[in-house]
Amino acid sequence: MKIVAVTACPTGIAHTYMAAEALERAANTLGIKLKVETQGAMGLENTLSARDIAQADWVLIASDRPVEQQERxxxxxxxxxxxxxxxLNALAVLKALQHDATA
Incomplete structure (x- = not known):
């Protein structure tokens, strides 16, 4: 399974990057291929390409504000x-996507 994700918080500092790290750890545990774009105070980092998005089984947006370029x-x-x-539990979030993919 391959997931692309976007993380963003209102201030674009700590929670944006903490969420990205939590998702990466959970994906490693579950054997999921994951690429995370962060939309933080430094702007868009690790930007998802059109190819990344097209090849993904899921797009996960973890955000407390509107994300940039959501039309992608x-x-x-x-x-x-x-x-x-x-x-709180990135592992549960990714497991739910795995379950939804097989349902």
Whole structure:
């Protein structure tokens, strides 16, 4: 399974990057291929390419604010969550996507 994700918080500092790290750890545990774009105070980092998005089984947006360039994800399997569930239990968030992919 391959997931691309975007993380963003209102101030674009700590929670943006904490969520990205939590998702990366959880993906490693589950054997999921993951690429995370952060939309933080430094702007867009690790930007998702059109190819990344097209090859993904899921697009996960973990954000407490609107993300930039969301139109890139039209037509994709998209799941939007607030940052809190990712920060509290990223493993459960990714497991839910795995389950939804097989349902």
């Amino acid at each position: 994800f039209i037509g994709c399997r998209l799941k939007q969550v607030n940052l809190e569930p990712v920060l």
